[in-house]
Amino acid sequence: MTGVRRGRRAGGVDTRGAILAAARQEFAAHGYDRASVRGIARAAGVDPSLVHHYFDGGKEQVFLAAMELPVDPATAVPALVAGPHDGLGERLVRFMLSVWGDPRSRTPFLALLRSATTSEAGALLLRQFVTRALLARIAATLDLPDRELRVEAAAAQLVGLALLRYVVRVEPLASASDDEVVALVAPTVQRYLSP
Amino acid sequence: MTGVRRGRRAGGVDTRGAILAAARQEFAAHGYDRASVRGIARAAGVDPSLVHHYFDGGKEQVFLAAMELPVDPATAVPALVAGPHDGLGERLVRFMLSVWGDPRSRTPFLALLRSATTSEAGALLLRQFVTRALLARIAATLDLPDRELRVEAAAAQLVGLALLRYVVRVEPLASASDDEVVALVAPTVQRYLSP
Known part of the structure; x- marks a missing residue:
């Protein structure tokens, strides 16, 4: 034994x-x-x-x-979209802030993003993974025209926010509280994902 | 002679x-x-x-x-903010699309962004340049509370859009027309920069 x-x-x-x-x-x-x-x-x-x-x-x-990614979209995305629709924007922003705000969980995502800015192979890998694992799963829960495009506009807001707040670290965005960032950006994400 | x-x-x-x-x-x-x-x-x-x-x-x-940057913010930013305020969001989105849509002008900006995701020195350089040359110049023309934070939220939307449309190239965003992207995203940028 x-x-x-x-x-x-x-x-x-x-x-x-x-x-x-x-x-x-x-x-x-x-x-x-x-x-x-x-x-x-x-x-x-x-x-x-x-x-x-x-x-x-x-x-x-x-x-x-x-890729040592600390988040499993197969469980995270359903949990995020399961709540009331009018809080979806805030839940997505807070989720991004929690993942990117911690250097241990930020690092592997940043590595994927860096690889996408460095090579076509890296861009292909990130594109296909993000499309399958994140965007399509969120879009499938929405009943909207242009839902894929709208999910991608929301994703653009979130990835740009992650870059400027946690990587480039422009001020005052880098030092703003999570609540300030949510108040500013969650309405944008909510509008993209609403009729 | x-x-x-x-x-x-x-x-x-x-x-x-x-x-x-x-x-x-x-x-x-x-x-x-x-x-x-x-x-x-x-x-x-x-x-x-x-x-x-x-x-x-x-x-x-x-x-x-x-850095071989093809755009001079000292002339581009005043030209962008000079028009009617209610078209500012659209002008900023169209400007980003024109710069990032052309591989020759995209490449040096992408190099700066890649450098910022690779080293602290690269992040510092991009942070200080973007803050001085772009964000502060736009913020200075706005009469809004939290104007720096709002300009940064708009910049996050634009840089994320550039990344997903031109570098990662998620679909349908990568193949959408400029007009479709403007219709989707310009209102967001406009809202950030308006009372």
């Missing part, structure tokens, strides 16, 4: 790491949409069932782990 | 290039605010009057040339 557990643990560490290393290469080389659990498994030299064993939920979970 | 002209030309090419190379180093090392024409001249091994000779307008003009 002890031997089995030790064996699984030791094997687990190596296998999981090999899968993540292969995943980073596959995503960088093929983008998010064309990368597959099968291709990642092949590159890692393991059976695809092992990828599913370590990353329940398949490709999206492998991606989140490979 | 011919000799004098040849001498000035040959000297001019080298001197201007030496000033720009020194300026890039000085701005990167000290940020925008602490860099000076005197320091740039010293690093280039020339008299400060030569910097003013080549770059009429001093530090800001040296910076624009060193």
